[in-house]
Amino acid sequence: MQPSISFYNVKDPSVCIPLETLLKINDEEGGDYIPRQIPILPDSLIYKNPPPSFRDVAFEVFRSFFRDVIPESDLYTLIARAFPFRVPVFPIDPRTYIIELTHGDGGSYTDFGARFTAQLVDYFYQRSGKPVHILFAGTECETLSLAKAFSEFEDIHATFLYPKDPKDAFQPMIKQQFLLLPEHIHIFGVNGSLADCKAMVQETAADADIAGSMELFIPHAVHIGYLLSQVCCCMYAALAVLSRAGYDNNIERPQLIIGTPLKQPNALNAAVLAKEMGAPINGCITTVNAACRIPEKDYEEECKRFRMLYAHSAPERCAPEVALFRFNQDSVLEAMRDCKDRTGCIISPDIATVWQGWNAVRNGSVIADEHNSIESLCMNTGSLPRWVSDEHTVHSCITIIPEITHPVFHSEAVRTATGIYPSVPTYLKYNPQITDEPALECSSAKDLKEWLLSLV
Structure with a gap:
């Protein structure tokens, strides 16, 4: 019987605990743990045609971490109960895809982590007797x-x-x-x-x-159940787009980029882990407000976890390069309006900033000004990510942007930008x-x- 993958604390590498024990850590120190070993999913899954379903991807991701601690039949059941909703992936233009994470009960990406965490709590904690x-x-x-x-x-x-x-x-x-x-x-x-x-x-x-x-459990947005759920989302989106790129865009070997606001917990970490597990992810776009002068301080925990995983990556499988955009808050409505006019898609303010950054990259307008500056969020911060600075590479890039909250939560901003109130589920x-x-x-x-x- 194979034990689950162990996680170690970067503050004290001698502390190494199995995944099922990590699930019961009740404070944010749980975010200081990274896997001692990152499993690699087989090419038969990565390049499957047609691509695997979201539940199939989730099963392979979770099974690779839990191994025999959760029997396969039980794991199938947990996944089916945790993710009973759709996970659409669709293009809004030839080189931009959206993965909608808004079809759960709460209308946001947090439904994925919350629902799987609830299933794990019921599965593991109920055995305690308290x-x-x-x-x-x-x-x-x-x-x-x-x-x-x-x-x-x-x-x-x-x-x-x-x-x-x-x-x-x-x-x-x-x-x-x-x-x-x-x-x-x-x-x-x-x-x-x-x-x-x-x-x-x-x-x-x-x-x-x-x-x-009592057995008291305190979930956190950095909880391992949330992180692994987001890894599933990144992995699924990458495989879905990879299978469609030749047909939709005539790009046989796309450079896949994940775009997400830096304020979204676990987003960059999930992309790094998904890449290390075999997802064809070549880089990331992340965004902060122009007023955020030191992201490493304002988003200290998120940046720390990202750098932990970056340093943990094997040299031959380096972590994705990250382009960081600082955006002018006044331009968010313009980006939402531009997206609706050009694609017909209504997006939330959070991903409008990513849309804005991606357009700057592919249009070649990444020269910094005070409201549209770009820099590298990598260990080597002296230069821009290669996929941004290399014109040939940019032309083969396809960006995947997770819609993390339903636009209805931003109805006034959507109405101001587009003149339309978003429909309420x-x-x-x-x-x-x-x-x-x-x-x-x-x-x-x-x-x-x-x-x-x-x-x-």
């Missing part, structure tokens, strides 16, 4: 995805904290979704910031009474006649502790 409880504080999309994911497991209580500060308040459409959740999902409002919510969660998790009375329909708010409130870690113990 009651299992989920505790989480996060953004509105992250919270909605997790709440929907755990709503399927009636014997797992889940408590979510959100900030009631008007500046950070959840959108009315998302708030209303909370009212429709089953009784074992508990949503608390907190008079404070998101940082305050997270601090309460960490303080409560460290309490001895809590640790002795049925499962996110807002009913103006429902005026209730989530009623539970929490003011301190002490209140949160008392609440959790009352559920035991």
Whole structure:
């Protein structure tokens, strides 16, 4: 029986733990772990024609990490339950593809990580004998995805904290979704910031009474379940586009580029891992706001994890080169409008910045100005990535951009840019006649502790 692949802590390489144990790490230090060995998927999968389905890709990715720890029949079941929705990949112009990650219950890419994490928690934690409880504080999309994911497991209580500060308040459409959740999902409002919510969660998790009375699980956007789910998305998109490139674009050997905002957790790490596992990914585009002068500081954890994986890569299988664009916030609406006019596709503001950067590369207009500067986000930062600076290579590039949030979450920006309100998926329909708010409130870690113990 093959054990799962072990992960080691880059802060202390002597600490090496198997994947199923890493799943139970409840703080963001889980993001400091990288696989000791990166499995390589067979060419029979990479170059399969027709390309494998998303579930087939997910099965191969997860099986290569979990190995015999999860029997194949169980793994098939977990994947089928975690990903019951479509994952469309389609071109919006001859050299740009979109992979839509917005067809889950929460309407965002976080549905993938949340749903598979929920399946793993149910699979591994239920064997402990103690009651299992989920505790989480996060953004509105992250919270909605997790709440929907755990709503399927009636014997797992889940408590979510959100900030009631008007500046950070959840959108009315998302708030209303909370009212429709089953009784074992508990949503608390907190008079404070998101940082305050997270601090309460960490303080409560460290309490001895809590640790002795329940199995507490605290998901994070950097959690390994999220990362591996995004690896599946990158791998699937690359294989789908590779199989279509000759037919759609007459490019027999495309240079595949993944484009994503730097603020999206795990995005670059997933692309690196997917490449190391055999995906034909040649580089990445990532974007930050022009006001972000030091991405390595503003997105410290994300950049740290990326550099960890970059350094971990074998020399003969180097990590993808990353072109970093700083964009002027005022140009985002223009990019959304331009995309709609040129392709008919309505995109969210986040991926509009990637669209803008990709157009600058392929049009040869990457000379820096104060609102459209470009640099390399690699270990060798003195030069641009080769695929950007080499004109011949650029002409063979095809960029894949994940749509990470449904445009309906940015309806005002979409309307301003395109004159169109995006259609709302049925499962996110807002009913103006429902005026209730989530009623539970929490003011301190002490209140949160008392609440959790009352559920035991």
